[in-house]
Amino acid sequence: MAALKHFSIFSFCTFFLTFVSIQAFANTEEIEIRVLPESIVYQEYYTLGDIAELDGFDVETIQKLAKIRIGKSPLPGRSYLISRGTIQRKLKGKFDKNNLKIILPKKPTVSRASLKISSKQLENIVLKEIKGQFQNYEDVKITIKTKLKDIYIPKGKASYKIKRIGKNNKIGGYSSWMLTLMLDQKPAKKVLVRAKVDVFDNVLVAKGVIDKGSKIEKTDLIEVKKDISKEKIGFMAKNQQIVGQHARRDIFENESVRDRLVGRPIVVQKGMPVKVVFKSKNLMLSNTGKAMKSGRKGDVIPVRTLRSKKIVYTVVIDSKNVEVAL
Numbered sequence: 365m366a367a368l369k370h371f372s373i374f375s376f377c378t379f380f381l382t383f384v385s386i387q388a389f390a391n392t393e394e395i396e397i398r399v400l401p402e403s404i405v406y407q408e409y410y411t412l413g414d415i416a417e418l419d420g421f422d423v424e425t426i427q428k429l430a431k432i433r434i435g436k437s438p439l440p441g442r443s444y445l446i447s448r449g450t451i452q453r454k455l456k457g458k459f460d461k462n463n464l465k466i467i468l469p470k471k472p473t474v475s476r477a478s479l480k481i482s483s484k485q486l487e488n489i490v491l492k493e494i495k496g497q498f499q500n501y502e503d504v505k506i507t508i509k510t511k512l513k514d515i516y517i518p519k520g521k522a523s524y525k526i527k528r529i530g531k532n533n534k535i536g537g538y539s540s541w542m543l544t545l546m547l548d549q550k551p552a553k554k555v556l557v558r559a560k561v562d563v564f565d566n567v568l569v570a571k572g573v574i575d576k577g578s579k580i581e582k583t584d585l586i587e588v589k590k591d592i593s594k595e596k597i598g599f600m601a602k603n604q605q606i607v608g609q610h611a612r613r614d615i616f617e618n619e620s621v622r623d624r625l626v627g628r629p630i631v632v633q634k635g636m637p638v639k640v641v642f643k644s645k646n647l648m649l650s651n652t653g654k655a656m657k658s659g660r661k662g663d664v665i666p667v668r669t670l671r672s673k674k675i676v677y678t679v680v681i682d683s684k685n686v687e688v689a690l
Contacts, residue, residue: 394463395420395429399446401469405437406477406519412454415446415474425462432458440478441516445471478516481545486512490543490557493526501535502589503564509538510558520547529556536563536593563593567620568606574615580626582607590620628660631683640667640678642688653678655686664689 396419403415412418413430420426434454438444448468455464491506498504522545529540538560545553571586585606609626632638632655642649652670659665659680667678667686678686 393421394465395422395426396465396467397429397451398467399451399469399472401472403446403472403474404477405474408437409433410435410437410474412451415472422462425459429455429459429464435474438474438476439516440476440518441480441514443473443475446474476516477519479519479522480514480516481522482514483512486515486543486555489524490526490541490559493543494541494559494561497528498536498561498563501563501565501592504536505562505564507560507562508557509560510556512555512557515545515553515555517545517547517552520552521549522547522552523549533596534593535595535597536561561593562591564589565592566590567592569618569620570615572617574611576611576613577629578611579629580606580609580611580621585621588618595620628662630658630660632659632665632680632686634658636683637670638667638678639685640669640676640688641681641685653686 396417397412398417398419400415400417403410405414410433411430412432412434415434418426418429432454434446434451446468448466451466487508490508494506495504524546525544526541529542532539538558541557541559543555543557544551545555566587567590568585569588569590571584574580574584605623606621606626610629612625612627615621615625634655634657636655638653638655640651640653642651653667653676654670656666656668656675661680661682663680664677665680665686666675668675677689679689680686
């Protein structure tokens with residue numbers, strides 16, 4: 365019985381010593397850090413787990429190792445080499461009690477996952493957007509003056525915005541445009557683009573010389589396609605706005621007929637006698653006067669009454685009548 369008891373004690377001690385030895389071995393077991401030949405990362409910073417395979421039985425330590433931040437990720441579309449020294453510096457003082465074995469292939473690299481937008485894609489985007497802002501014109505020719513390059517942005521939901529920089533009262537010509545590439549609805553990259561826009565449209569011109577003061581008829585006008593790039597925005601007049609108007613000056617053959625070149629005819633000349641009418645709800649008076657200024661229908665002109673010699677301001681009704689302006 366005593367022998368059996370002695371054997372049991374011996375067996376227990378043997379088991380305990382074996383268990384302690386296994387635990388001690390487990391605590392000092394080697395963990396391999398096998399750096400990958402090529403790693404692709406997605407975030408601004410990358411960890412050891414992003415660039416290496418970790419192998420060993422100490423799961424808790426491996427989980428901690430995987431979360432160690434090694435460095436800042438390259439710019440989208442770029443890559444750089446990973447050195448042993450970089451990894452060792454990041455691990456120094458944190459896992460000194462562990463047996464870590466770093467295995468590096470020849471020239472391991474880390475790259476940032478990205479979307480490549482080629483220079484041709486950028487050009488097509490800019491051309492499409494600029495042309496869309498000139499869709500009211502007959503023909504538009506756009507020349508990109510900026511030398512565009514391929515660009516890279518991080519992966520995500522990509523979109524873009526484009527707008528003209530600065531104010532320009534000319535229809536076309538040289539202009540600057542800001543192309544903003546968006547990632548997940550946030551600005552990711554801005555590209556300044558310089559472009560030349562040549563705009564062509566159908567314009568009303570004089571078929572022949574139109575003399576000053578002449579009433580413009582439909583037969584006096586012809587529509588031709590012209591380069592209007594250097595013209596001011598809104599310079600063109602429509603046919604219905606011109607026919608029936610009078611030329612303010614001589615309009616030459618093939619000259620574009622602008623709004624400022626035509627106007628309503630002068631129906632009251634300065635010094636002409638006119639009938640001055642005063643109207644109210646229950647009263648109407650009239651007098652005779654002399655126009656102190658020439659005027660078109662609807663213009664306000666001063667008139668001196670012949671009897672009282674007073675000056676009153678009147679609205680031109682027609683060539684013979686004016687009405688006191690209230």
